[in-house]
Amino acid sequence: MSIPTIKHVRAYVVRGGGADYHDQGDSHWIDDHICTPMSKYPEYCQSRQSFGINVLGSLVIEIEDSEGHVGLGVTTAGEIGAYIVEKHFARFLEGARVTDIEKLWDQMFNASLFYGRKGVVINTLSGVDLALWDLLGKVREEPVHVMLGGAVRDELQFYATGARPDLAKDMGFIGGKMPLQWGPAHGDEGLKKNIEKLAEMRSRVGDDFWLMFDCWMSLNVEYATRLAHAAQEYGLKWIEEALPPDDYWGYAKLRQQVPSTMMVTTGEHEATRWGFRMLMEMDCCDLIQPDVGWCGGVTELLKISALADAHGKLVVPHGSSVYSYHFVATRHNSPFAEFLMMAPQADKVVPMFNPLLLDEPVPVNGRLKISELDKPGFGVRLNPECKLHRPYTH
Ligand SMILES: C[C@H](O)[C@H](O)CC(=O)C(=O)O
Ligand SMILES: [Mg+2]
Numbered sequence: 001m002s003i004p005t006i007k008h009v010r011a012y013v014v015r016g017g018g019a020d021y022h023d024q025g026d027s028h029w030i031d032d033h034i035c036t037p038m039s040k041y042p043e044y045c046q047s048r049q050s051f052g053i054n055v056l057g058s059l060v061i062e063i064e065d066s067e068g069h070v071g072l073g074v075t076t077a078g079e080i081g082a083y084i085v086e087k088h089f090a091r092f093l094e095g096a097r098v099t100d101i102e103k104l105w106d107q108m109f110n111a112s113l114f115y116g117r118k119g120v121v122i123n124t125l126s127g128v129d130l131a132l133w134d135l136l137g138k139v140r141e142e143p144v145h146v147m148l149g150g151a152v153r154d155e156l157q158f159y160a161t162g163a164r165p166d167l168a169k170d171m172g173f174i175g176g177k178m179p180l181q182w183g184p185a186h187g188d189e190g191l192k193k194n195i196e197k198l199a200e201m202r203s204r205v206g207d208d209f210w211l212m213f214d215c216w217m218s219l220n221v222e223y224a225t226r227l228a229h230a231a232q233e234y235g236l237k238w239i240e241e242a243l244p245p246d247d248y249w250g251y252a253k254l255r256q257q258v259p260s261t262m263m264v265t266t267g268e269h270e271a272t273r274w275g276f277r278m279l280m281e282m283d284c285c286d287l288i289q290p291d292v293g294w295c296g297g298v299t300e301l302l303k304i305s306a307l308a309d310a311h312g313k314l315v316v317p318h319g320s321s322v323y324s325y326h327f328v329a330t331r332h333n334s335p336f337a338e339f340l341m342m343a344p345q346a347d348k349v350v351p352m353f354n355p356l357l358l359d360e361p362v363p364v365n366g367r368l369k370i371s372e373l374d375k376p377g378f379g380v381r382l383n384p385e386c387k388l389h390r391p392y393t394h
Helices: 078-093 101-111 120-140 165-170 184-205 221-232 248-257 272-281 297-310 321-328
Strands: 006-014 058-065 070-076 155-161 175-179 210-214 236-240 263-266 337-340 367-369
Touching: 006 078, 058 078, 058 120, 070 120, 078 101, 078 120, 101 120, 101 297, 120 297, 155 165, 155 210, 165 175, 165 184, 175 184, 184 210, 184 221, 221 236, 221 248, 248 263, 248 272, 272 297, 297 321, 321 337
Parallel strands: 155 175, 155 337, 175 210, 210 236, 236 263
Antiparallel strands: 006 058, 058 070, 155 367
């Protein structure tokens, strides 16, 4: 039997939505006064785009094999990522067999260790890894979830992230995660407004619908503890990413201090098995949220998930649409998935990577049948109407 080899690697940049889902137009809930570590500067408080949350843009990676199959991966890494793929990672990929995913991951990681480890370099590596899994699926004519061992359930169930949990409930989701709007810089008055918002949502959705706060790295232990206790009365299910990702010590303390009925979650800005090992061994949280496009790709997520399983932690990946769904379908310790509401008013279901991908499945009534994922690879293709820019070649 002959195994195809990788012939060409190409990296493109695209603006406006896609993998960089913060790169939206005006009047979008995702850029409307969300609390961040930059909120202490009044000039960067109202809009995350004002401090550059959308500065990277989407990175699109195509990996073509000797038989003409093309694997596609996308992530948030823009032009920096395109440079790394073309000028550095391509040397390992071209000429390798399409099955060499584990070895290629190791080579890309170790070769970039001196400037990488986390952040945009691992985002880039993740995007390449997704393209490799997509390519292998196309060669084998199998969905990624089949290659990962097969689905353990018939359908996925989703909670929604957005400004309108009440509308998410009407759309069939099991819960709604709201961005926190006020942080320590806004004092007691801000904390009161956060709780008022939660109370209002609780009154709209009733007792049984999950409500969560996404704090996007912006609090400190003291504030997060006070917020958690004040939110207990309104049944907050979890407090997410309350602290900066490097504050493992703070997370460990916070987890001890929140009400016992409330989960502490984090991990969307964490990367690799070593980063997650810190979160787990220090008992920082109850549920981890790796983003498959940022944590090291599917190859690394499998290791992170096995580690989490052994520590009794749930794994509910951050966003990332089909790239998460194929994984969540196959894991017992990933009982549900996230859906990020990309409609500007969070009032309807729009594909998360809109407009970049075609054939991207979306939840219907808060659920997605695994059979919707039964296509080779990740089952999505590039929208030809999106303008791709290839800033570097090799
Ligand atoms: C809403 C959050 O601030 C962020 O944009 C998305 C996120 O952290 C999540 O989906 O989780
Ligand atoms: Mg989050």
